[in-house]
Amino acid sequence: MTVFAGYSRYYDLLYRDKDYAGEARYVSNLIRHHAPEASSIMEIGCGTGAHAAELAGMGYSVTGVDMSLGMLESAEARRSDLPSDLQSRMSFTCGDARSVRLGRKFDAVISLFHVMSYQTSNADLASAFETAKEHLRPGGVFVFDCWYGPAVLRQWPAVTRKHLSDDVTEVDRIAEPAIHAETNVVDVNYSIKVTDRLTGTTEVLRETHHMRYLFSPEIDAALSAAGMSLIDSYAWMSDERPGFDSWGACFVGRG
Ligand SMILES: C[S@@+](CC[C@H](N)C(=O)[O-])C[C@H]1O[C@@H](n2cnc3c(N)ncnc32)[C@H](O)[C@@H]1O
Structure with a gap:
């Protein structure tokens, strides 16, 4: 069971203001720039399928993979509410980024x-990159984002608090990070208080997400080791190079 098993129940509420449509357009532009004819996408760690739905709406066919059954249940629920032409271009399957093999190739692999960054050891990151390479047709592109080391070390992980509610649920989430110099991993300790607004009952979830911050040269080396080449990198959602202010950075590899 992953930390996302409990988290999935509140995930879409926690990220309801996230600009999934804008992010999908951004990723599509990157894909189109490097692979103009691309139409099929494998999404690793698809979560509740929000990017997949947007990309299907743009005409791509998207196969989402995630290791959390809870996230996949939400993804299937999202899919079933969409028009049938979009539904027919989306599918979801349970699998681990480090080992899943779908037995087919895609024009692009994305992981958003x-x-x-959840692949915290060198071995796990290498395996996830090998999965991407394995599913790319020759010349296909791998687009992913991650925590970017130079910005994490400069800005430094801080305690954050997020409070959200809808008609039935109220979520109050505190994130307390602990950084580890030798592994480049931040343990983000979440305390999530969930209140059922109808009954007033509360529940507190505690979970730790282990996040690795990555640096361009190690990504370059790991992509090469997996048989891909690093062709582009940006501060997330921009056309600038990643820098000391870009906590999230986006990388494009070619298979
Ligand atoms: C922060 S969520 C992002 C979900 C989605 N991409 C989005 O943008 O909303 C991270 C996702 O990665 C998945 N994940 C983490 N490690 C994984 C692995 N090794 N294999 C498959 N899924 C993984 C989690 O289950 C979770 O759904």
Whole structure:
């Protein structure tokens, strides 16, 4: 069971203001720039399928993979509410980024919202990159974002608090980070207080997400080791190079 098993129940509420449509357009532009004819996408760590739905709406066919059954349940629920032409271009399957093999190739592989930072050891990151390479047709592109080391070390992880509510649920989330110099990993300790607004009952979830911050040269080396080449990198959602202010950075590899 992953930390996302409990988290999935509140995930879409916590990230309801995230600009999934804008991010999908951004990623599509990157894909189109490097692979103009691309139409099929594998999404590693698809979560609740919000990017997949946007990309299907743009005409791509998207196969989402995630290791959390809870996230996949939400993804299927999202899919079932969409028009049938979009539904037919989306599918979801359970699998681990480090080992899943779908037995087919795609024009692009994407992995968004720091999924690669969840691959905290060198071995796990290498395996996830090999999965991407394995599913890319020759010349296809791998687009992913991650925590970017130079900005994490400069800005430094801080305690954050997020409070959100809808008609039925109220979520109050505190994140307390602990950084580890030798592993380049930040343990983000979440305390999530969830209140059922109808009954007033509360529940507190505690979980730790281990996030690795990555540096361009190690990404370059790991992509090469997996048989890909690093062709582009940006501060997330911009056309600037990643820098000391870009906590999230986006990388493009070619298979
Ligand atoms: C922060 S969420 C991002 C979900 C989605 N991409 C989004 O943008 O909303 C991270 C996701 O990565 C998935 N994940 C983390 N490590 C994974 C692995 N090794 N294999 C498959 N999924 C993984 C989690 O289950 C979770 O759904």
